[in-house]
Amino acid sequence: MADQSGELQSLFGNNSLRNSCCIKIPKSIWLLLSVAAANFRVALGLLLSFQRCGLERLVLCPGSRSGALAIAAGLLAKKGDLWLTTAIDERSAAFLALGMATASGKAVAVITSSGTAVANLLPAAVEADRSCQPLLLLTADRPLRLKNCGANQTVNQEEFLRPVCRWAHSGPLKGLHCAEVEDLDRLAANSWHRAHGSVTAAAGPVHLNLPFEEPLHASVAEQEDGLAALISGQADPVAIASANPPPINAAPLLDPSLPGVVVAGPWRGLASDLTSFQQAVREWQQRSGWPLLADPLSALPVDLPGRLDHWELLLEALPIGESLQVLRLGPMPASRKLEQWLSGFSGPQLLITEGDLRPLDP
Incomplete structure (x- = not known):
């Protein structure tokens, strides 16, 4: 400063x-x-x-x-x-x-x-x-x-x-x-x-x-x-471009046989639903083989297939294209770098919440 x-x-x-x-x-x-x-x-x-x-x-x-x-x-x-x-x-x-x-x-x-x-x-x-x-x-x-x-x-x-x-x-x-x-x-x-x-x-x-x-x-x-x-005072004034994001009209379907990534935020569901949630994520990972970027509070086991440690340091090195599919589970992890990384993809993104009725898509 x-x-x-x-x-x-x-x-x-x-x-x-x-x-x-x-x-x-x-x-x-x-x-x-x-x-x-x-x-x-x-x-x-x-x-x-x-x-x-x-x-x-x-x-x-x-x-x-x-x-x-x-x-x-x-x-x-x-x-x-x-x-x-x-x-x-x-x-x-x-x-x-x-x-x-x-x-x-x-x-x-x-x-x-x-x-x-x-x-x-x-x-x-x-x-x-x-x-x-x-x-x-x-x-x-x-x-x-x-x-x-x-x-x-x-x-x-x-x-x-x-x-x-x-x-x-x-x-x-x-x-x-x-x-x-x-x-x-x-x-x-x-x-x-x-x-x-x-x-x-x-x-x-x-x-x-x-x-x-x-x-x-x-x-x-x-x-x-x-x-x-x-x-x-010599330059002509110009307007600042609008930062409003485009609206999202429909929830897309994801294909596990094509490239994608799973982003798991903090767990906000009930304790009685946690086991079934973990099992569903495990089955999806076994079928898709997608990288899993999990927040420390996601309540997901560390031995899940595809789970990456220190993923925030690896984002730029992940071998994926712009049409990457994104499966989001719960709120966004607290990472500005992740938000910026996700904004660069044009592929389908699907957000699934655990009963949280509040909007979770920044």
Whole structure:
């Protein structure tokens, strides 16, 4: 993070980072940037808006989905414009921020990634609510297209903290990169004022849930190109391609005599059904001979035919074509690399669940 922020700092020359990054930029010009570069730009803009409101301290919990916020925070900290503390455990981080806010009388921000990381903020949020202390909880999230479809670490986190917060709000559901500069200013100002209370409401925690579309992490070269275009204003604006996946209309039939692969996620069935499930998978493996990529929580025996150990390291070496058949059992294993690998195939894919009625196909 230090190296990347250092290279970014050189882009601004001798001018103040605060002044050079607060230019009012039309949304049409923002679209010059890729999603990844735009994510970084709006993350930096949001933190600068909070800084103008009075934010001085921030506690950062590292994570992939919140990467743009982390890089932006690191850049501000290197400039001396923000006091940054990193912490691995979200629960401890939130209480640390609460202690800082209590001591200073000013809100301290906590940044986390998505999923259960958000749930770990609840104890400190409850304490901030009952003790009437200002606290800003900034959580990264998946965009709407990845909600309610079984995508990894995707939960209704926007609701976790609502009962104890003075205000709970989400950024643009398609992704924060869709926000205007004015939207970021309003979001920061509303959050700051509500966290610090008014004549009709006491101070307390505020939760901002911020969806980030993929790709998440802009390269230095991508940031340089995007920022150069913003400064020169010479390039024509272009729209960002839609990331919405095509609809799936029908469940396909699989042929065990043709190449394929079995992907087994965590077991979510009943204990009374486990033996028959294991036997059915064994029979399919004996008949098809397909590689089996099993999650550690799949409850499948280690001696099943075709089961691969450390399969995430072997994906690119598997000798299969684009028309590969895929049999998915249960939810997707927690592997971004696997999701990306599966998205490259055009063959039939069949998902079988163990009585789980929720969508499981990201």
